Amino acid sequence: MTILITNKKAEFDYEIVDRFEAGIILSGEEVKAIRGGKVDFSGSHVKIIGSEMFVINLHIGITSVEPRRSRKLLVSRAELTSLGTRVKEKKLVFMPLSLYNKGRLIKLEVGVGRGRKQFEKREELKKRDIQRNIDMGTY
Numbered sequence: 001m002t003i004l005i006t007n008k009k010a011e012f013d014y015e016i017v018d019r020f021e022a023g024i025i026l027s028g029e030e031v032k033a034i035r036g037g038k039v040d041f042s043g044s045h046v047k048i049i050g051s052e053m054f055v056i057n058l059h060i061g062i063t064s065v066e067p068r069r070s071r072k073l074l075v076s077r078a079e080l081t082s083l084g085t086r087v088k089e090k091k092l093v094f095m096p097l098s099l100y101n102k103g104r105l106i107k108l109e110v111g112v113g114r115g116r117k118q119f120e121k122r123e124e125l126k127k128r129d130i131q132r133n134i135d136m137g138t139y
Contacts (some may be wrong), residue, residue, distance in 0.1 A: 002036055003023060004106075006098040007041035012121065014095055020083070022053065023074030024099075024108045030060045034099055034106055038062075046073065046094035046110050048084050055096055073108060086130035089111060 010016075027032070033039070038061030046055050054070040060067055075083075087094065097109040116124070 003100040007010045016111045017091045017112040018112040
């Protein structure tokens, strides 16, 4: 498993409760763009529409197809229903965390999490700064 691209902003904006992997339906040109690192996670999210799961607004840098189109995720029906009910009752959200290859397949790691408030984000930054200073020996 080689991680190709990660969504660093999701780790900061959301408190990740659970993670799972899903296959993603792509064209050949999109796979080449992903392996080349031409992916932007900004503004992307995962949504259940009907009885299917989609990643919406994930930008894959290609020219022949719309780069921000919705792409279907491949998740088992049992997993989809259990995740859907859990997200609804606990008011959680889905967000894409990383794209990686597993053999010759491209997989999307999806996180289930809760949005952080602004003061929680500031506290996280303070903790990182303190830990960085301790590691460098300047604190």
